[in-house]
Amino acid sequence: MIWLQTVLLLLIAAFGAGVVATHESRNQVLVLTAFGMLLSLEFFAAGAPDVALAEIVVGGVALPALIMLALARTEGRHR
Numbered sequence: 165m166i167w168l169q170t171v172l173l174l175l176i177a178a179f180g181a182g183v184v185a186t187h188e189s190r191n192q193v194l195v196l197t198a199f200g201m202l203l204s205l206e207f208f209a210a211g212a213p214d215v216a217l218a219e220i221v222v223g224g225v226a227l228p229a230l231i232m233l234a235l236a237r238t239e240g241r242h243r
């Protein structure tokens with residue numbers, strides 16, 4: 165189980181850097197969603213399934229949806 169958590173933490177670090185390094189807004193939201201899913205897997209592997217479910221809802225569904233909605237509204241105003 166330690167190796168799984170180690171691999172997940174390395175992936176979380178890589179995707180966290182990917183969120184910062186991505187310049188296109190829509191691509192950044194996709195990487196952020198994957199980052200949230202990896203965090204939920206880490207929480208589940210650490211023995212906190214309730215926190216993992218909350219992270220799936222917030223980091224995998226609600227936050228990306230709100231950001232994409234905001235991007236769609238602001239891009240519509242610039243045209």
